[in-house]
Amino acid sequence: MAGWSIHEGQAVVLDRRDVDTDQLIPARFMSASRAEGYGRFLLHDLREGDAEFPLRRHPEASVLIAGPNFGCGSSREAAVYALVDAGIRVVVAESFADIFAGNAVNNGLLTIATPEAAALRAAIGMGTAPACIDLASRRLSVAGSEQSFELTETAQAKLINGWDDIDLTRAHAGEIRNFRDRRKTDHAWTWPSR
Amino acid sequence: MATLLDKLWAAHEIRAEHGQSLLWVDRHLVHEGSHHAFAKLAERGLEVAEPGLTFGVADHYAPTRNRARIDDPQVAMMLERLESNCARHGIRLFGLHDPRQGIVHVLGPEQGLTLPGLLINCGDSHTSTHGAFGALGFGIGATQVAHVLATQTIWQARPRAMRIRFEGTAGLAVAAKDMALHWISQLGTGGAAGHAVEYAGSAVRALSMEGRMTLCNLSIEGGARFGMVAPDAVTMAYVKGRTMAPKGADWDAAAAYWQTLQSDADAVFDREVSFDMAEVAPTVTWGTTPDQALPIGASLPDPARLEGAQAEAARDAMDYMGLTPGRPLEGTPVDQVFLGSCTNGRIDDLRAAAAVLRGRKAKVPGLVSPGSMLVKRQAEAEGLDKVFTEAGLEWTASGCSMCVGMNGDLVAPGKRCASSTNRNFRGRQGKGARTHLMSPAMVAAAAVTGTLTDVRPLLEGRG
Numbered sequence: 001m002a003g004w005s006i007h008e009g010q011a012v013v014l015d016r017r018d019v020d021t022d023q024l025i026p027a028r029f030m031s032a033s034r035a036e037g038y039g040r041f042l043l044h045d046l047r048e049g050d051a052e053f054p055l056r057r058h059p060e061a062s063v064l065i066a067g068p069n070f071g072c073g074s075s076r077e078a079a080v081y082a083l084v085d086a087g088i089r090v091v092v093a094e095s096f097a098d099i100f101a102g103n104a105v106n107n108g109l110l111t112i113a114t115p116e117a118a119a120l121r122a123a124i125g126m127g128t129a130p131a132c133i134d135l136a137s138r139r140l141s142v143a144g145s146e147q148s149f150e151l152t153e154t155a156q157a158k159l160i161n162g163w164d165d166i167d168l169t170r171a172h173a174g175e176i177r178n179f180r181d182r183r184k185t186d187h188a189w190t191w192p193s194r
Numbered sequence: 195m196a197t198l199l200d201k202l203w204a205a206h207e208i209r210a211e212h213g214q215s216l217l218w219v220d221r222h223l224v225h226e227g228s229h230h231a232f233a234k235l236a237e238r239g240l241e242v243a244e245p246g247l248t249f250g251v252a253d254h255y256a257p258t259r260n261r262a263r264i265d266d267p268q269v270a271m272m273l274e275r276l277e278s279n280c281a282r283h284g285i286r287l288f289g290l291h292d293p294r295q296g297i298v299h300v301l302g303p304e305q306g307l308t309l310p311g312l313l314i315n316c317g318d319s320h321t322s323t324h325g326a327f328g329a330l331g332f333g334i335g336a337t338q339v340a341h342v343l344a345t346q347t348i349w350q351a352r353p354r355a356m357r358i359r360f361e362g363t364a365g366l367a368v369a370a371k372d373m374a375l376h377w378i379s380q381l382g383t384g385g386a387a388g389h390a391v392e393y394a395g396s397a398v399r400a401l402s403m404e405g406r407m408t409l410c411n412l413s414i415e416g417g418a419r420f421g422m423v424a425p426d427a428v429t430m431a432y433v434k435g436r437t438m439a440p441k442g443a444d445w446d447a448a449a450a451y452w453q454t455l456q457s458d459a460d461a462v463f464d465r466e467v468s469f470d471m472a473e474v475a476p477t478v479t480w481g482t483t484p485d486q487a488l489p490i491g492a493s494l495p496d497p498a499r500l501e502g503a504q505a506e507a508a509r510d511a512m513d514y515m516g517l518t519p520g521r522p523l524e525g526t527p528v529d530q531v532f533l534g535s536c537t538n539g540r541i542d543d544l545r546a547a548a549a550v551l552r553g554r555k556a557k558v559p560g561l562v563s564p565g566s567m568l569v570k571r572q573a574e575a576e577g578l579d580k581v582f583t584e585a586g587l588e589w590t591a592s593g594c595s596m597c598v599g600m601n602g603d604l605v606a607p608g609k610r611c612a613s614s615t616n617r618n619f620r621g622r623q624g625k626g627a628r629t630h631l632m633s634p635a636m637v638a639a640a641a642v643t644g645t646l647t648d649v650r651p652l653l654e655g656r657g
Contacts (some may be wrong), residue, residue: 018483022619069384074317077335098419103335154212169345181207189440189448190220
C-alpha cells in the first residue's frame with residue numbers, strides 16, 4: 001500500500017447518518033477477489049436508483065463528508081475497499097464506528113471525526129468543494145474553512161508510510177515468543193484440550 | 195480497584211506503545227469471509243503462526259438446504275476456498291458436513307473453545323458474543339485477521355470502560371433481546387462507541403448463558419466492540435465438560451483463575467448507565483437502524499415532532515419500511531418470519547419460540563435455521579422441529595442464513611420479515627427487504643397472527 005502525506009481533491013456530501021457497511025457494500029458482492037476492484041460496489045443499492053446521488057454526479061470526488069456513526073455494522077473490510085477503489089482518500093463525519101475506523105487506517109483511508117461535519121455538509125450541499133488534507137500538520141481545509149483534526153501518532157505513521165502492522169510486529173518476535181512460552185507454562189488451560 | 199476489562203487487558207498485553215497495546219490472541223476463528231486475509235498471507239509468503247489456536251467454521255455461505263449438491267457456484271467457491279485455506283495451513287475446520295457445524299459464535303461456546311479469561315478474535319463484528327463468558331471477544335477486519343494469522347497477536351487501543359446495569363426482574367416474555375434493543379434505543383447506535391461494555395445487575399445475573407450471549411452479541415449494534423459479563427456459577431456449569439474445555443488439573447487451575455475475573459467493588463468505570471427491568475417490554479424495531487426500536491404497545495413516531503437530523507432519519511426509515519407515522523406498531527402485517535442467527539439461534543431461543551407456536555398454525559411462511567447442527571439435533575430430540583413444521587414453518591440446516599443472505603436465503607424486495615436477527619439495515623436481508631428485529635418469542639407471535647404482535651396474551655395459560 002502506498003503512503004501519502006498531502007491530498008488535494010474535491011469534497012462531496014453524503015448527507016446521511018448511520019451509513020452502515022451493508023450499505024457501503026451489499027453482502028452479495030463480497031465474494032469477489034480484491035484484484036477485481038471494489039469501486040463499482042460502493043453504496044451500490046443507494047446510488048442505483050438515484051440519478052442525483054452525489055457520488056454519481058461527481059465521480060471524481062475523493063473526499064466524502066458524511067453524517068455521524070459512519071461505517072457502523074459489519075466488520076467487513078470490503079466497505080473500505082469499496083471506498084478506496086472508488087478513489088476516496090478521506091471521509092469526514094461527526095463520528096465513526098470503531099471497527100471501520102481501524103480498517104480504514106490499515107488501507108490508507110483517513111477518517112476525520114469532527115463536529116464541524118454538519119456545517120461542511122450544509123456549505124457544500126449538492127455540489128463539490130476543493131479540499132486539502134495535510135497529514136503531517138493534521139490540517140483540513142475545505143469549502144473555505146480550515147481546521148485541525150486529531151490523528152494518533154500510530155495512524156499518522158501508517159498513513160504516511162503505507163506501513164503494514166505485520167512488519168512492525170515481527171520486529172517484536174522475541175517478546176511474543178516469550179509471552180507465549182510463559183502463557184503455556186502459567187496458563188496451560190488456555191490451549192484447547194483435544 | 196480494577197475493572198474486568200483492566201484485568202483481561204493486563205493478562206494479554208505483550209507490550210504497549212503510542213497508546214496501542216500488542217495483545218496475545220488465545221483463539222482465532224476464521225470463516226468463508228476470511229479469504230481476503232488468507233490472500234494477504236499468500237501474497238507475502240507467510241505461514242499461520244499458531245494453527246492449533248486457529249479454527250475454521252463454514253457459516254456465512256453455508257446452504258441451509260440440499261447440502262449434497264450446491265447449485266450456486268459462488269457459494270460453492272467460497273466454501274471450497276475456506277476448505278483449501280484451512281487444509282493448506284493445518285487449521286482444524288468445522289466444515290459443511292461436520293456434525294458440529296454451525297454459526298461461529300454458537301459453535302465456539304458449544305465446543306468449549308470459548309472460555310472465561312481468553313482473548314478471542316474473528317473477522318466478524320458479532321465476536322462480542324464471546325464476552326458473555328468473561329472473555330475479551332472482538333471483531334476485526336481482514337487486515338487484522340491476516341495480522342493475527344501471521345503473529346497470533348493484535349494491536350489494539352484500550353477502549354474506555356462502561357457498565358450497563360439491569361436491575362429487577364424481567365416481566366413475562368421479556369428476553370435478553372429486549373434488554374439489548376432497549377438500551378440501544380435509549381443510547382443510540384453509536385451510544386457506546388469507543389467503550390467496552392460490562393453488563394451487570396440482578397437481571398443479567400439471572401440470564402442463562404444463551405441470554406448473556408444474546409446481550410453481548412448485540413453490543414456492537416450500540417457501537418461497543420466489546421460486551422462482557424463476569425463469569426459465575428452459571429458460566430462454569432455451561433463450560434464444564436465441553437469437548438475442548440480444560441480437563442482435570444487444567445480445569446482446577448482455570449476455575450481458580452476465573453474466580454478473579456470480576457470488576458473489583460471499588461472499580462471506577464468511565465461511564466455507568468442503569469436500567470430498571472420494569473421499563474423493559476417486548477421490543478420491536480420499526481426503522482433501519484437497531485436504535486429505532488419501541489415497545490410493542492407503542493405507536494410509530496411522528497417525524498414532524500422530532501428534531502432536525504432525527505426527523506430526517508425517521509422519515510427516511512419509514513419511507514423505506516413502508517410505514518405510516520403515528521400508527522400503532524402492533525397489527526402491522528408481515529410477509530414472513532425468520533428464526534435463527536448468532537443472536538438468537540440457540541436452544542433457549544428455539545424453546546421460547548416453540549412455546550408460542552405449539553399447537554398453532556403460522557399465518558405466514560417462515561424459515562427456522564438453528565444456530566448449529568448440535569442445536570438442531572437437541573431441538574429434534576425435544577420435538578421442537580415438529581412444533582415448527584406442524585405450524586407450517588420450514589426447518590433447515592444451520593448457518594448465518596437469512597440474517598445476512600449470503601447463502602441465497604433472502605427476503606424479497608418490499609417484503610416485511612419479523613426476524614430474530616441483529617440488523618435491520620436497508621437491504622441487509624436482501625435488496626429492498628424490510629426487517630423488524632425482535633425476540634424469538636415475538637417472531638413466533640408474528641408468525642401466528644401474521645402481524646407484529648404482543649406475544650404476552652399468546653402465552654396465557656401456557657407454562
